[in-house]
Amino acid sequence: MASVDKxxxxxxxxxLYRAHLRDVYSYAYYRVGNHHDAEDLTxxxxxxxxxxxxxxLRESGGRPLRPWLIRIVHNLAxxxxxxxxxxxxxxxxxxxxxxxxxxxxxxxxxxxxxxxVLAGVADLPEDRKSALIMRFALDMDNREIARALGRTEGATxxxxxxxxxxxxxxxxxxxx
Amino acid sequence: xxEANFDIEQLLRTALAPVEPSASLSERLDMRLTELTAVAFDxxxxxxxxxxxxxRNWARPVAAVLVGxxxxxxxxxxxxxxxxxxxxxxxxxxxxxxxDVSRDIQRxxxx
Numbered sequence: 001m002a003s004v005d006k007x008x009x010x011x012x013x014x015x016l017y018r019a020h021l022r023d024v025y026s027y028a029y030y031r032v033g034n035h036h037d038a039e040d041l042t043x044x045x046x047x048x049x050x051x052x053x054x055x056x057l058r059e060s061g062g063r064p065l066r067p068w069l070i071r072i073v074h075n076l077a078x079x080x081x082x083x084x085x086x087x088x089x090x091x092x093x094x095x096x097x098x099x100x101x102x103x104x105x106x107x108x109x110x111x112x113x114x115x116x117v118l119a120g121v122a123d124l125p126e127d128r129k130s131a132l133i134m135r136f137a138l139d140m141d142n143r144e145i146a147r148a149l150g151r152t153e154g155a156t157x158x159x160x161x162x163x164x165x166x167x168x169x170x171x172x173x174x175x176x
Numbered sequence: 177x178x179e180a181n182f183d184i185e186q187l188l189r190t191a192l193a194p195v196e197p198s199a200s201l202s203e204r205l206d207m208r209l210t211e212l213t214a215v216a217f218d219x220x221x222x223x224x225x226x227x228x229x230x231x232r233n234w235a236r237p238v239a240a241v242l243v244g245x246x247x248x249x250x251x252x253x254x255x256x257x258x259x260x261x262x263x264x265x266x267x268x269x270x271x272x273x274x275x276d277v278s279r280d281i282q283r284x285x286x287x
Contacts, residue, residue, distance in 0.1 A: 010213045017209065025197040039201045046205055050212055117184075117191040136185070137192040168184050 013053050017046055020066055023138045024073050030133045031077040033122065041080065045073040067147035070138065074130055074148060116174060120167045128163035135160055 024045050029038035049056070049072055056068050121129055127149065134140045134148060146156040 014209070017205070021197055021202065021205070022194055025201070026192075026194045029195045030192060035198070038195075039197070042197065042201065043205060043208065047208065047212070050209065113187065114191040117187045121188075121192070132188060133192060136188040137194055164184055164188075167188075171184070 009054055009057070012057065013050060016049075016053075016065055016069070020069050021046075023066065024069060026137045027070055027073050027133055028077060030121075030137055031074075031130070032080060037080065041073055041076050044076050045069065048072055048076070063147075064144070066138075066140070067144045070134060070140070070144075070148040071150070078126070116171060117167070120170045123170070124163055124166060128159060128166065131156065131159050132163050132167075 021042070025038060025042045028041035028045070029035065032038055032041065049069055056065060060068065121132055124132070130149065131145055134145045140148070142153050142156050142160070145151075145160070146153045149156065149159075151159070
């Protein structure tokens with residue numbers, strides 16, 4: 001490969017990294033439930049992505065590479081739990097993003113509701129949880145989620161629908 | 177999604193808000209990727225040198241040497257003609273110019 005091509009490739013990778021660092025980190029954080037391991041997963045994701053970027057670019061056919069990137073962090077998160085026989089943590093560090101967004105005391109009940117939602121998401125089967133994180137934390141559409149999970153769009157739509165239904169049922173049971 | 181799901185979807189959107197990575201992670205990653213880029217360039221240069229050991233990769237450099245060699249010969253002759261006109265001793269001029277051209281080529285190869 002010529003040096004000019006390599007420089008161009010590195011520039012494109014830098015662009016991808018800057019555009020999606022937050023996505024990868026958010027996904028990792030909501031999967032593993034703590035900042036320390038989320039940082040490790042994020043770092044591994046980008047190092048792995050860098051190694052395979054040339055090929056991914058060639059095979060993408062001009063499609064966005066975010067699903068490919070999320071697929072890498074998704075697989076690394078699966079390995080993380082498999083290799084270390086860990087279970088995802090329900091209690092996110094410092095209540096995660098909840099801590100900053102709600103400043104007023106009258107929203108205490110709302111905070112509890114959000115904690116219940118997070119706990120409910122953490123208890124979902126892996127594929128449903130992953131799909132919800134991609135949809136709601138990363139704002140990915142069905143097509144992107146399908147590519148990241150290696151499923152069809154139809155199957156992805158059903159997966160998300162079932163995940164939301166299961167979560168709702170769980171929250172209803174808690175209330176009742 | 178259906179209207180009945182509005183509340184739960186809104187809750188999910190709020191609960192799963194994107195999380196900003198720490199500044200230290202961004203700095204660490206920036207540094208790692210910069211290092212990797214530099215290493216990749218070094219590896220590329222090493223690969224080019226290593227590839228020269230394989231005779232299958234000689235065709236292009238040999239062609240380049242032939243073309244370059246012809247150009248260098250032409251250059252020697254032209255410079256020697258110029259110098260001989262100036263100093264009046266063709267053989268000595270040719271010898272000096274050959275040394276000059278050889279130094280030029282070595283300098284360019286080292287770049």
